[in-house]
Amino acid sequence: MRIYLWFFIVTLLSCAQIKTPRFSNDEAKDFQAGLSIMRQNNYAEAADYWQHFLQRYPITDLSPSAYYLWARSLEKTDHCEVAIGHYKSAYTLWGVRPSKDKARTKLRIASCYLKNGQSDLAIAELKEIEKQRKLLSWQDYYIERNSLLAIAYAQEGNAKQSATHYQLVDKYIQQALKSKREIEESWLSDLYMDLATNLDAFSGDSLSTEVMKMKQKYLSRVIEKADSEKAEQAAAKLKEMYTKAWDHLLQKEPKNRNYKSNMAYQKLRSLAEAIQAVVLSFDLEFSPVYEETPSLRELKKWVVEYQVQLQNWINQPLPSQEISEEAKSRQAPKEKGKLVPVKKDPNL
Numbered sequence: 001m002r003i004y005l006w007f008f009i010v011t012l013l014s015c016a017q018i019k020t021p022r023f024s025n026d027e028a029k030d031f032q033a034g035l036s037i038m039r040q041n042n043y044a045e046a047a048d049y050w051q052h053f054l055q056r057y058p059i060t061d062l063s064p065s066a067y068y069l070w071a072r073s074l075e076k077t078d079h080c081e082v083a084i085g086h087y088k089s090a091y092t093l094w095g096v097r098p099s100k101d102k103a104r105t106k107l108r109i110a111s112c113y114l115k116n117g118q119s120d121l122a123i124a125e126l127k128e129i130e131k132q133r134k135l136l137s138w139q140d141y142y143i144e145r146n147s148l149l150a151i152a153y154a155q156e157g158n159a160k161q162s163a164t165h166y167q168l169v170d171k172y173i174q175q176a177l178k179s180k181r182e183i184e185e186s187w188l189s190d191l192y193m194d195l196a197t198n199l200d201a202f203s204g205d206s207l208s209t210e211v212m213k214m215k216q217k218y219l220s221r222v223i224e225k226a227d228s229e230k231a232e233q234a235a236a237k238l239k240e241m242y243t244k245a246w247d248h249l250l251q252k253e254p255k256n257r258n259y260k261s262n263m264a265y266q267k268l269r270s271l272a273e274a275i276q277a278v279v280l281s282f283d284l285e286f287s288p289v290y291e292e293t294p295s296l297r298e299l300k301k302w303v304v305e306y307q308v309q310l311q312n313w314i315n316q317p318l319p320s321q322e323i324s325e326e327a328k329s330r331q332a333p334k335e336k337g338k339l340v341p342v343k344k345d346p347n348l
Contacts, residue, residue, distance in 0.1 A: 043076035119155035
């Protein structure tokens with residue numbers, strides 16, 4: 001009996017020491033080929049590639065990673081509903097033990113929920129990730145997770161919580177840049193664009209200039225750091241925000257200009273001055289790496305013209321400060337050097 005038991009233990013230990021890879025050389029080469037497609041940002045092609053890859057190699061040690069990359073390709077091409085299913089497949093195939101891969105997958109699932117407008121599910125995933133904070137990279141946990149929470153709470157209408165996480169994103173990005181942590185520029189510009197896109201300065205019938213300022217800051221960073229196509233998109237969003245703010249002023253303007261509308265105009269003037277302060281803070285500092293294109297020079301010109309238009313609106317007199325129509329008719333000849341007799345008072 002002892003001999004059989006000893007033989008069983010020796011056999012078990014010898015088997016434990018043998019590491020047999022569950023994928024072939026062909027599979028490894030094909031996997032690398034898929035990664036190459038993704039490095040070129042050809043995500044639509046990559047999504048098709050990973051689908052065929054998994055059909056050819058359905059159950060191997062590379063299957064979880066292939067499902068993850070398939071889902072990532074679909075997420076990049078805005079097919080988030082399908083991507084969530086593949087992310088969950090990867091999460092399951094990675095087993096029951098916590099791992100960096102599983103934690104990262106949770107983050108991506110939360111991102112997809114947000115893009116589908118399912119902010120409640122996204123928040124639940126992001127709170128669960130808090131238990132796995134040591135498994136995520138500093139960048140993933142402190143920057144991306146907080147950015148997703150900022151967007152999620154904004155979608156929920158929880159402005160206070162959203163602002164808290166936006167401030168944390170800024171804090172940790174600045175920390176990363178000061179400590180010279182490596183942050184991929186394309187990743188950072190994508191993050192800034194997501195943050196800006198999910199910020200809305202308009203809530204019902206009111207306009208928040210604080211949100212305008214925050215959105216402007218993120219869009220200007222995209223313009224400075226992103227490729228030309230993404231920079232153009234950010235410039236268009238910036239113009240759209242300014243134009244909506246201008247239209248908001250005009251819509252709020254009282255229809256009848258009289259002394260009774262003084263208070264309304266004073267209130268609007270304060271808002272216009274707050275908008276002006278935001279626009280005046282807009283600045284682009286292009287590094288030698290990122291050239292200022294003709295379209296971005298046009299943007300700067302457009303912003304200056306907008307500032308002039310806004311200043312002219314602010315400078316207009318209040319209704320009570322305006323002179324009467326009769327006074328205006330007398331003022332015109334005076335400006336030409338002519339004497340205009342004062343109309344005789346019939347009561348004298």
